[in-house]
Amino acid sequence: MVIIDRDDQFPDVAGVLLARALWRYRSELGPVYLVAALAVGGTVLHLTHPEWWPWLLALASLAAWALAMFGERLGLSPRIERLYAAGVVMGAGGWLSAATALGPTVSPLPGMLAGGVIALAAPWWAHRRRRARVRVDRQIAAWPEIARDVGLAGSRAQSAVVDVWGWRARFALARGQTIQDVIAKVPAIESALGTFRGAVRVAPTRDGKANRFELRVLDRDPHADAIPWPGPSVSSITEPIDLGPFEDATGARVLLLRRHGLFGGVAGSGKSGGINVLMGNLSACRDVVIWAVDLKRGMELQPWASCIDRLATTPEQARAMLRDAVTVLEARAEWLTANGRRVWDPTPEHPALVIVVDEYAELADDAPDAASDTDSIARRGRAVAVTLIAATQRPTQKAMGKGAVRSQMDVRVSFRVRERKDVDLILGQGMLSAGWHAHTLNAPGKFLLSAPEHDTPRRGRAYLLTDATVAETAERHASIRPTLDEVSLRALDEAHMAPVSEPSVLVAPSREDHAETALREALDGAPEEGLPIAHLLMLTGLSRPTLYRRLAELVKAGHAVQVGRGRYKASDHTP
Numbered sequence: 001m002v003i004i005d006r007d008d009q010f011p012d013v014a015g016v017l018l019a020r021a022l023w024r025y026r027s028e029l030g031p032v033y034l035v036a037a038l039a040v041g042g043t044v045l046h047l048t049h050p051e052w053w054p055w056l057l058a059l060a061s062l063a064a065w066a067l068a069m070f071g072e073r074l075g076l077s078p079r080i081e082r083l084y085a086a087g088v089v090m091g092a093g094g095w096l097s098a099a100t101a102l103g104p105t106v107s108p109l110p111g112m113l114a115g116g117v118i119a120l121a122a123p124w125w126a127h128r129r130r131r132a133r134v135r136v137d138r139q140i141a142a143w144p145e146i147a148r149d150v151g152l153a154g155s156r157a158q159s160a161v162v163d164v165w166g167w168r169a170r171f172a173l174a175r176g177q178t179i180q181d182v183i184a185k186v187p188a189i190e191s192a193l194g195t196f197r198g199a200v201r202v203a204p205t206r207d208g209k210a211n212r213f214e215l216r217v218l219d220r221d222p223h224a225d226a227i228p229w230p231g232p233s234v235s236s237i238t239e240p241i242d243l244g245p246f247e248d249a250t251g252a253r254v255l256l257l258r259r260h261g262l263f264g265g266v267a268g269s270g271k272s273g274g275i276n277v278l279m280g281n282l283s284a285c286r287d288v289v290i291w292a293v294d295l296k297r298g299m300e301l302q303p304w305a306s307c308i309d310r311l312a313t314t315p316e317q318a319r320a321m322l323r324d325a326v327t328v329l330e331a332r333a334e335w336l337t338a339n340g341r342r343v344w345d346p347t348p349e350h351p352a353l354v355i356v357v358d359e360y361a362e363l364a365d366d367a368p369d370a371a372s373d374t375d376s377i378a379r380r381g382r383a384v385a386v387t388l389i390a391a392t393q394r395p396t397q398k399a400m401g402k403g404a405v406r407s408q409m410d411v412r413v414s415f416r417v418r419e420r421k422d423v424d425l426i427l428g429q430g431m432l433s434a435g436w437h438a439h440t441l442n443a444p445g446k447f448l449l450s451a452p453e454h455d456t457p458r459r460g461r462a463y464l465l466t467d468a469t470v471a472e473t474a475e476r477h478a479s480i481r482p483t484l485d486e487v488s489l490r491a492l493d494e495a496h497m498a499p500v501s502e503p504s505v506l507v508a509p510s511r512e513d514h515a516e517t518a519l520r521e522a523l524d525g526a527p528e529e530g531l532p533i534a535h536l537l538m539l540t541g542l543s544r545p546t547l548y549r550r551l552a553e554l555v556k557a558g559h560a561v562q563v564g565r566g567r568y569k570a571s572d573h574t575p
């Protein structure tokens, strides 16, 4: 409000206000300014240089042609925008040359000017990007004030662009301010800019300068629709796995070699979807053996069974599997020491072992005595490429067991959480206040990724695998799954030999001495607890990889079952 008393210089103040309004609304008033410029220009040129009209016409035609052909270089990317710009230039130039030759008041020039302006101004006023640009310019102009109000005084905008989702701008920070300060102020910035909640993103600039940041304000959510999985992004565990795109369409790629991972989020937030993306990629890697624990009776991971070397669906199986994983870990560590090596480099012959545990809390509840094994894997698994991926709703210390498992998780993927404090639980202490607002994720599959190479909160959306995609992918990848290496298998056999009781039915090779028949007979005659690999090797005379491959095929075909701890029997056998 402006209060003017009699002694004030009213015309001055009104003039300033009017000039300000004319400047502030320059974009909306653009067509009016053009009409005024044409009328004045036409009058002056008619009075001074009426013979210039052919030049003006030629110039307008040339400019219109250039805009139509090369307007993209001036930022007029859509064809319709280039044609509009060319039309305006041609219309204005044509009118100006006519007014220069004949005089602007000669009929029908005034009518043409009025009609032309109305026709061309309508799309100008309605144009979405122009209006967005104007809004952005105003918000950027107001930034010094906004910055002061939200506690970032001294920061300033350097550039801004409007894009399909909204706009983004690059800012310079005042001395001593950091990007973490900005991230912590995101809700305040959203309020000051008048956006909807969750519309503002803050990220480092591409050059990585500590005193710069990029602000992104979304009008539309790039993650509004589910994103179909495009297929595996890796063929080796040594490559980073793409979980889904961030909002700028770059992939949320994360390396899982020598890293343990935690996937957290409330029921229905898309954890299992995230695990499916992971399984789709891991199963495509020839240098990974996958073991999995799914105590929901295999509901989630069963569709991947043909790619999973060992699937535990009961607490006993899980306990045995984790004990075996520690055996593998120790054998590999010994082998590394004996061979003067520091780390286990995964290859198809020496694969990494990744153990995926769905709903980790059930494991901690139903098999609490496995805690020391998970603890060992978490602490000592990295060098020997034995890693743990846990999915859970709330990774409280109770849900994660008593050990150090949670603190050892290097990769954290947080889907939506119910309460703010759960952010720190999944992503780590202090992450909520550092701006990792997983409680604001508003659709299943949206996640925040924290890993050594991902240290700022960027929203991703996991790819979605349909049931048909899972079935088809699992079937395709089943044939390329590797078996464990000799070092690990030998250690497992040795560990299993000791407590193995003799089979209650003695199984002899068939009369034809055919390995295949021997294997079927051995499985048929196996005791309830199954026959160990060592016995099957002895009975069939097959090489270890062939035996494993044949067993996997028999299991897949439903002729044999893995009873646990490297023991097999026929699926329909009667001991």
Ligand SMILES: Nc1ncnc2c1ncn2[C@@H]1O[C@H](COP(=O)(O)OP(=O)(O)OP(=O)(O)O)[C@@H](O)[C@H]1O
Pocket: 225, 226, 227, 265, 266, 267, 268, 269, 270, 271, 272, 273, 274, 393, 444, 445, 446, 461, 462, 463, 464
């Ligand atoms: N990435 C995604 N994109 C789109 N929709 C998804 C995505 N992930 C999951 N959904 C949808 O959300 C639903 C629940 O997802 P999901 O079963 O993965 O959740 P969850 O967190 O594993 O839940 P629970 O803990 O109960 O198993 C799915 O049925 C699916 O329709």
